[in-house]
Amino acid sequence: MPLITYRKALNDALAEEIIRDENVVIMGEEVAQYNGAYKVTEGLWERFGDKRVVDTPISEAGFIGMGVGASMLGIRPVMELMFWSFAYVAWDQIINNAGQVRYMSGGLINCPIVIRGPANGGTNVGATHSHTPENFIANTPGLKVVCPATAYDAKGLMKTAIRDNDPVCVMENTLLYGESWEVPEEEYLIPLGVADIKRAGTDISLIAHGRAVITALKAAEILAAEHGINAEVVDLRSIRPLDEEAILRSVSKTHRAVLVDENKPFCGVSAQIAATIQEQIFDELDAPVQRVCSLDAPAIYSPELEKIQLPTPDRVIEKALLIC
Amino acid sequence: MTSATDDDVAVDPADFAQARINASLNPQQKIHFLKEMLRIRRFEQTALKYYNQGLMGGFLHLYIGQESVAVGTVSLMGKNDHIITAYRDHGHALAVGMGMDECMAELFGKATGCSRGKGGSMHYFAPDKNYWGGHGIVGGQTPLGLGLAYALKYQNKKGAALCFMGDGAVNQGAYHESLNLAALWKLPVVYIIENNKYSMGTTLERSSAMRNCLAERADGYGIVWDIANGEDLYEVRAKTDSAMRRAHEHSLPTVLEIDTYRYYGHSVADANAKKYRSPDEIERYKNHHDPIRLWRKRLVEEGVITEEKIEAIDDKVKEEASKAAQFAIDSPFPAPESIFEDVYWEVDKQTDAGMTGRHFFGD
Numbered sequence: 001m002p003l004i005t006y007r008k009a010l011n012d013a014l015a016e017e018i019i020r021d022e023n024v025v026i027m028g029e030e031v032a033q034y035n036g037a038y039k040v041t042e043g044l045w046e047r048f049g050d051k052r053v054v055d056t057p058i059s060e061a062g063f064i065g066m067g068v069g070a071s072m073l074g075i076r077p078v079m080e081l082m083f084w085s086f087a088y089v090a091w092d093q094i095i096n097n098a099g100q101v102r103y104m105s106g107g108l109i110n111c112p113i114v115i116r117g118p119a120n121g122g123t124n125v126g127a128t129h130s131h132t133p134e135n136f137i138a139n140t141p142g143l144k145v146v147c148p149a150t151a152y153d154a155k156g157l158m159k160t161a162i163r164d165n166d167p168v169c170v171m172e173n174t175l176l177y178g179e180s181w182e183v184p185e186e187e188y189l190i191p192l193g194v195a196d197i198k199r200a201g202t203d204i205s206l207i208a209h210g211r212a213v214i215t216a217l218k219a220a221e222i223l224a225a226e227h228g229i230n231a232e233v234v235d236l237r238s239i240r241p242l243d244e245e246a247i248l249r250s251v252s253k254t255h256r257a258v259l260v261d262e263n264k265p266f267c268g269v270s271a272q273i274a275a276t277i278q279e280q281i282f283d284e285l286d287a288p289v290q291r292v293c294s295l296d297a298p299a300i301y302s303p304e305l306e307k308i309q310l311p312t313p314d315r316v317i318e319k320a321l322l323i324c
Numbered sequence: 325m326t327s328a329t330d331d332d333v334a335v336d337p338a339d340f341a342q343a344r345i346n347a348s349l350n351p352q353q354k355i356h357f358l359k360e361m362l363r364i365r366r367f368e369q370t371a372l373k374y375y376n377q378g379l380m381g382g383f384l385h386l387y388i389g390q391e392s393v394a395v396g397t398v399s400l401m402g403k404n405d406h407i408i409t410a411y412r413d414h415g416h417a418l419a420v421g422m423g424m425d426e427c428m429a430e431l432f433g434k435a436t437g438c439s440r441g442k443g444g445s446m447h448y449f450a451p452d453k454n455y456w457g458g459h460g461i462v463g464g465q466t467p468l469g470l471g472l473a474y475a476l477k478y479q480n481k482k483g484a485a486l487c488f489m490g491d492g493a494v495n496q497g498a499y500h501e502s503l504n505l506a507a508l509w510k511l512p513v514v515y516i517i518e519n520n521k522y523s524m525g526t527t528l529e530r531s532s533a534m535r536n537c538l539a540e541r542a543d544g545y546g547i548v549w550d551i552a553n554g555e556d557l558y559e560v561r562a563k564t565d566s567a568m569r570r571a572h573e574h575s576l577p578t579v580l581e582i583d584t585y586r587y588y589g590h591s592v593a594d595a596n597a598k599k600y601r602s603p604d605e606i607e608r609y610k611n612h613h614d615p616i617r618l619w620r621k622r623l624v625e626e627g628v629i630t631e632e633k634i635e636a637i638d639d640k641v642k643e644e645a646s647k648a649a650q651f652a653i654d655s656p657f658p659a660p661e662s663i664f665e666d667v668y669w670e671v672d673k674q675t676d677a678g679m680t681g682r683h684f685f686g687d
Contacts, residue, residue: 062501069471193681241681
């Protein structure tokens with residue numbers, strides 16, 4: 001299988017869906033003529049032209065809301081947020097309009113829109129550009145949210161998100177855009193709501209999503225090499241819908257869990273996972289569930305400190321050793 | 325600029341009746357407009373009665389006094405024209421042809437409501453009638469209206485999106501972002517500002533900076549704008565027609581400000597409805613500027629209908645409203661299971677996607 005970058009995988013997914021469905025239109029700041037602020041949409045404007053790949057002004061509330069309105073009439077907009085942090089400017093449009101209109105209309109309307117872009121810290125751009133709002137989105141019934149950790153997952157989940165008839169928020173990661181993984185040449189889809197065991201293990205479950213999966217995998221290798229602990233790494237991939245069974249299956253096997261999450265700890269995704277585990281398989285647990293999240297302060301600029309604000313393999317190992 | 329609703333400005337009844345779109349009207353159509361305005365008023369008066377009896381929850385934003393705007397504008401809509409509005413939405417809903425029964429039942433929170441009891445007063449929808457709500461956040465619907473226009477243009481359909489808003493919404497950022505996009509991309513949207521002079525309890529003068537009128541702000545975006553006297557159905561139709569033709573023929577936006585007035589408070593729960601304006605002012609509008617009263621007078625003067633026949637229509641409409649209330653009272657509340665319906669399309673349709681992974685949490 002060819003090795004391609006996370007960025008290229010997304011680009012291929014967008015191109016394939018533009019070709020497949022005439023209602024798919026890519027929109028966002030700098031997505032067309034500039035080729036994308038992070039080059040995810042590179043070459044698409046040249047290939048598909050003005051109608052299918054549209055540069056917007058810096059106007060998130062306006063263009064995201066416009067996409068929601070267009071989706072009600074059957075267009076399938078794929079809207080890029082240069083950073084998911086900018087979603088807060090468009091929050092009313094995402095939460096109230098995309099998220100609630102189906103419910104408030106008693107099911108008469110649906111919004112097949114995708115809102116995508118990077119949602120991560122770790123790039124020394126300060127607190128306003130480093131938000132990870134997957135927990136906020138997941139807290140909103142009516143919206144779906146996925147956080148791919150690899151190029152393979154990014155492509156398969158993006159294609160599924162575009163075909164989904166509900167609003168789907170795809171949260172990517174700028175630190176992963178340049179990383180490469182094996183991706184098959186033939187077409188494939190990854191359903192939302194299906195986790196992936198990225199590393200099988202027997203002694204402890206490391207449960208993560210997005211880039212935290214990569215952190216967990218690194219920690220798992222060290223745990224095996226230096227501590228003789230065989231960790232299983234569960235990649236949630238999709239936060240809502242959530243593959244609860246995969247979580248419960250893994251923890252029922254290992255009886256121990258560390259949740260690794262670049263979200264903040266308070267009401268973050270890991271808080272929900274921890275609640276689920278204790279509610280449903282309390283008796284399977286041999287130790288309290290541990291969490292490794294971003295340190296609970298706004299994202300710090302200082303490059304040296306931001307490295308330790310996000311979950312690190314060391315912090316994961318420390319928590320794992322506490323319960324193994 | 326003088327507002328045409330000032331007492332000292334006489335309405336010239338000849339003007340807009342002669343407009344192309346009005347000159348072709350037959351008596352039946354003119355009577356139909358009267359009936360539609362009466363339907364809105366009687367529907368809301370009936371709703372108010374039951375709201376005051378405590379049979380409805382939440383807010384009830386009444387449209388009474390503004391009926392000519394919804395009826396006049398909607399009367400121009402064709403197959404590819406779409407409409408969206410804010411939370412004062414009963415008038416537009418009835419004007420597009422939604423039934424009183426499902427609208428009333430929605431207010432009572434019943435399963436037979438137009439939104440199955442999930443939306444309430446502020447959230448009526450009827451996509452089959454090109455009516456896209458019913459939106460609760462001030463100005464929040466303005467990008468959605470733009471999106472309807474975007475879709476029309478994308479699909480090469482000759483249509484317009486009529487996006488209604490109140491005068492309080494013109495200071496929301498989303499509206500200005502929408503105007504910029506509408507002009508930039510030449511989208512067939514008509515922003516209709518129903519200027520009833522008050523954004524909740526704050527007067528126009530205390531809330532909005534302007535040179536002459538609110539619509540004029542469109543100049544800054546190079547968008548054509550106009551202002552209409554909402555008490556005159558002929559004028560509402562004539563000016564909306566011109567805006568819609570701009571959308572249909574040239575795919576260009578318009579901002580149309582329609583001067584109007586609401587007799588009740590911001591919502592029925594507005595405790596200060598008679599404090600931030602004088603009771604005299606309300607009486608003056610009721611007596612001299614009421615759109616239904618003026619239209620009745622005009623139709624009688626034109627010899628289109630007699631007062632007796634109008635009374636008969638009014639009686640029928642009142643009966644329709646009270647039957648709707650009875651329908652609502654007799655209807656069941658939604659089943660508790662329905663709380664989890666209409667959240668996700670894929671779940672409702674039981675597709676593979678809808679049945680994969682957990683979509684709902686907690687008990």
